[in-house]
Each structure stands twice: as C-alpha cells, then as structure tokens.
Amino acid sequence: MKVIRSKDFTAAQAWGSELIAAMDSATVRLHWTDQPYRWHVNDGEEVFAVMDGVVDMHYRIAGNEQVATLHAGDLFFAGAGDAHCAxxxxxxxxxxxERAGSD
Known part of the structure; x- marks a missing residue:
C-alpha cells in the first residue's frame, strides 16, 4: 500500500510520470506537466483525470477540433481511435x- 499526494508530485520533465499500478492490461500513472502533449490516438480506451491545475483538452469529432476545459476533479474519456491533445x-x-503500453 502507499499514499500518493498528487499535489506534491513533480517530475524532471513535462509529462514525467509515476507508475501507481499495473492491473491486468491497464496502467495507472500520475503525470506532471507544464507543456502540451502531442496529438495522438490511443489503441485502447483512456481515462484522464485532472488532479490539480487546469487543462484544455483538444479533441476531434469528424475532423473538427473541439476544446473542453478541465479543472481539478474533472475527467475526460477517450475511446480507442479518438484523436486528442492535452x-x-x-x-x-x-x-x-490506459491500456498497458499505450502512449
């Protein structure tokens, strides 16, 4: 068992992470960042939960870019094949x- 205080977590570089758990075929990671991620499409489903800060999640529906502003406590779900960028x-x-091995 361990307690993780997400507000205290930092990383040496943007999108650095700590592996919290690897369960069956999924991983749970806590990320710290101050830079955008790249546009990507996961090969499986992904749940993205903002623990601290504000994140504009860009995503595409039928090729049209949308933006959802996420605050601490908000969740974003991306299905397999959904293009998105935080x-x-x-x-x-x-x-x-997300699925183990996804990026």
Whole structure:
C-alpha cells in the first residue's frame, strides 16, 4: 500500500510520470506537466483525470477540433481511435488510466 499526494508530485520533465499500478492490461500513472502533449490516438480506451491545475483538452469529432476545459476533479474519456491533445495552463497533475503500453 502507499499514499500518493498528487499535489506534491513533480517530475524532471513535462509529462514525467509515476507508475501507481499495473492491473491486468491497464496502467495507472500520475503525470506532471507544464507543456502540451502531442496529438495522438490511443489503441485502447483512456481515462484522464485532472488532479490539480487546469487543462484544455483538444479533441476531434469528424475532423473538427473541439476544446473542453478541465479543472481539478474533472475527467475526460477517450475511446480507442479518438484523436486528442492535452494543453495544461501552467503546471498540472493528471491521473491517466490506459491500456498497458499505450502512449
């Protein structure tokens, strides 16, 4: 067992993470970032939970870009094949649950 205080977590570089758990075929990671991630499409489902900070989640529906502003406590679900890109406003801590090996 362990207690993780997400507000205290930092990483040496943007999107650095700590593996919290590897369960069956999924991983749970706590990420710290102050930089946008790249546009990507996961090969499986992904749950993205903002623990601290504000993140603008860009995503595409039928080729049209949309943006949802996520605050601490908000969740974003991306299904397999959904294009998305996270843009934090300053430093943010994000819990990501996804298929093991996804990026």
């Amino acid at each position: 843009h934090p406003r300053g430093a943010a801590r994000i819990l990501v649950i």
